[in-house]
Amino acid sequence: MQTFSDRQAATTTLAKPPPAAEPDQPESLHRALIKTVQNAGLLNRRRGFYLGLLAVLGACLGMVVTGGFLIGQSWFQLLIAAGLGVLFTQFAFFAHEAAHRQVFASGRKNDLAGLLVGTGITGISYSWWMSKHSRHHANPNKIGRDPDIDMEALSFDEENARRKKGLWAVITRRQGYLFFPLLLFTGLGLHLDSVRSAYSRSGPATILERILITVRLTLYPTIVILLLGPGMGAAFLGVQVAVFGLYMGLSFAPNHKGMPIISARSKLDFVRKQVLTSRNIRGFGTTTLMGGLNYQIEHHLFPSMPRPHLRRAAIIVREHCRQAKIPYLETSLPASYARIVRYLNRVGLHARDPFDCPAARNLA
Incomplete structure (x- = not known):
């Protein structure tokens, strides 16, 4: 099996289309x-x-909600808040899988489940997330096409980093070290983007979605503040949203960040486009911890595949990639975070020499 080493897995930009393949090979x-x-x-x-x-x-x-009521006016409520942040992320994983038609055979049932759980429980606009995530799956890590690498706070290619001005430029130069602290604000950003999308005239949100997101983002904070008071209630909400954002970021970031960035001019076949820009995370318990996102390669190749089948699919995909001489990357969770930090720092400092990536070099 051909894999990347730590040095080889670093990101570069695929600036040229791949050489012509054998007829019908891809x-x-x-x-x-x-x-x-x-x-x-x-x-x-x-x-x-x-x-x-x-x-x-x-x-x-x-149980967590009951525990919160039993604890009453105590700063131990912050532990309850952290627990809710973790649980809301797990519910978000379910909504993600429903959106990919992994739960029910009926698309309508999947959408309803994703809406009730994703919007009603986690407070994220289902329609906004569906639109954004579909564009990501179609063109992962492709400049100008993947919304997940089009961020104001972070730059994933040097050209984008050079365009940053003012405070964003200061953040970009240190973005590798600031990556984890910035994740604490991910939850707040998701809620704000959801509200903007749900109430946008051009947004695809339904009346039900608007009702759900309004109730979720007003009733829940109101109950918390009424029960705990303004000070402790605000701290509770802050911890819950921060843990939710951190957990979401730590689960989604290892999948593509620090992997090859595809230039807007490049054309890759479907399999190579999905495999070369994704990495799998190995380790005990990672499937539960990351909601199946640890099998990112298989998830991108077969988005509707249920979580319990991804492990068996990985064996099949790994062997096919070996035979086709397509690099297939698996690494540990800590190693993936280390690679992300190194890559972001390199981009943020406008490094003249791109990372050495054999996969990108072979496709140049």
Whole structure:
């Protein structure tokens, strides 16, 4: 199996299209992968798993809320707030999987589940997130096409970093070291973007979504402040939103950040576009911890594949990539964070020499 080493996995920009492949080779690889996973039954829904997951999360939520009422006026409530931040992230993972049609065979049922859980419980606009995430899946790490690398606070290519001015330029020069502190504000940003999208005249939000997001983002804070008072209530909400944002960022960032950035001019076949820009995270418990996002390569190749099937699919995809000589990256969670920090610092300092990435060099 061909993998990246620590040095080889660093990001660069794929500025030129790949050399011409053998006739039908990319399409044949994609067809072979789809046929293999279909024959193995790995695209079949696992409704029982997801209903069980919802039951467990619901029970945990009930226990945390009950604990909060029993504790009363105490700063130990901040532990309850942190627990809610973790649980809301786990609910967001479920909403993400429903959006990808992993839960039910019916698209309408998936959308309803994603809306009720993603908007009603976590307070994120389902329609806004669907639009943003669909564009990411279509063109991961591609300049001008992937909204996940088009951020005001962070730069993922040197050209973008050079355009930053004022405070953003100061942040960009130190963005690797500031990456984790900035994640604490991710939850707040998600809520603000959701509200803006839900009430935008051009936004796709439904009346139900607007009702859900309004109730979730007004009733919940009101109850907290009434029960705990303004000071402790504000601290509770701050901790909950910060933990939610940090957990979300720590789960989504390892998947693509620090992987090859594709220039706007480049054209890659579907399999290479998804595999070369993604990394898998190995380690005990990571599937539960990251809601299946640790199998990012397989998730991008088969977005509707249920979480319980991703591990078996990884064995198949790894072997196909080995035969096709496509680098397939797996690493640990700490190693992925270290690579992200190094890459962001390098970009932020406008490094003249891009990272050495054999995959990018072979495709140049």
